[in-house]
Amino acid sequence: MRILLTGRGGQLGRALSRTLPALGELRALSRAELDISDEEALLATLQSVSPQVIVNAAAYTAVDRAEQELDAAQAVNAQAPAQMAEWAASRGAILVHFSTDYVFDGAKPEAYVETDEPCPLSAYGHSKLAGEEAIRQSGCNHLIFRTSWVFSGEGSNFVKTILRLASERETLRVVTDQIGSPTSTRLLAEITCAALSRRIAGGTYHAACSGSESWHGFARQIVWGALARGIRTSLTPDAIEAIASRDYPQSAQRPLNSRLNTQKLSRALGLQMPPWQDELHAVLDTLCSHDKA
Structure with a gap:
């Protein structure tokens, strides 16, 4: 099987390049x-x-900047996947593509299933949805996760950011009314191969770890885990203040509910998604071992 992986330098691309x-x-x-745009x-x-x-695995992921860089987001997240899908359809190839919870508006009280109607709130979400739709319309054999x-x-992600801030600050404010399922690149790479x-x-x-948490709760777990492993921080979990999204203005609006129902994928693969806490602990263990090396 000949496989082309784009976005090798990103955090997901690095995990996929190993599996x-x-x-x-x-x-x-x-x-x-390769600039896919x-x-x-x-x-x-x-x-x-x-x-x-x-x-x-290549994507434009600067959610706030996308509000001002609409063309750049569309080029990477919509037009490039459309071109890949068109080529795949003409050659009988398979296209694996990664999308986002941000295609939904977060108004649903339960976890989203694949058949729920998308309604993105941001330019980033719109660009990712456009990529999905182009792939489906191409008729190519595809897997959209x-x-x-x-x-x-x-790479750059919430865990790395919180660890950096925890080493620099004694207090931190994190939103508590956005709920989602933190998901490791390790799991996504494993799912792709399976x-x-x-x-x-x-x-x-829908591909995500089991369980859900707020950004605030996620941040507290990261700092707790770091302290338990002897990773030096200036911040304690109790010093992380919970705030509402309205008190943390951003250019792009985020969905309050980002939970994804993964039953369809679990049935297809015959496996249960691991708890996000287990995946976080594994990442912190790896970071701790690197620090001591």
Whole structure:
């Protein structure tokens, strides 16, 4: 199986670059090697590699900046996936693509299922939804994994940010009325490989760790875990103040409920999603071991 992975330099791309070689011949490209918003470069790469599977881990993820950079967000999150899907449809290739909980408005009281009607609140959410729709309309064989609150010990993410701030500050304010399921890149990489190797039915799946938490609760767990592992911080969990979203103005509006129902994916793969706390502990263990090395 020839596999093309885009976005190798991002946190998800790094996790996938470690797991995908088990499935076949992998060509993994970073943004420096392939800017997927460059249509000519993307087409040339697709023709050169001629992949049987395209795994698109490249994305424009600057949620607030997307409000001012609409064209850039659309180019990466919508137009490039559309081009990949069109090529995949013409060659009989499979396209694996990652989307977001931000395609929903967060008004539903329960966890979202795949058939719920999207209603994005932000330019970022609109761009990701446009990418999804283009893939589905292309008719290519595809797997779209919607996920939420992605974290790892690599790259830029909430865990790394909180650990940095905890080493610099004695107080912190974090929103408590946005609820979601923190999800590790390790799990997403494992799910991707399992879905491809088991050849599950194409379509859209929600992929996230089990359980849910607020950003405030997530931050407290990160600091608790760091302190338990001897990671030095200036901040204690009790010094993290809970605030409402209205008290933390941002350019882009976020959904208050980002929980994703993963039963469809669990049935397809025959596995249960691990608790997000377990995945967080594994990431903190890895970071702690690196600090001591």
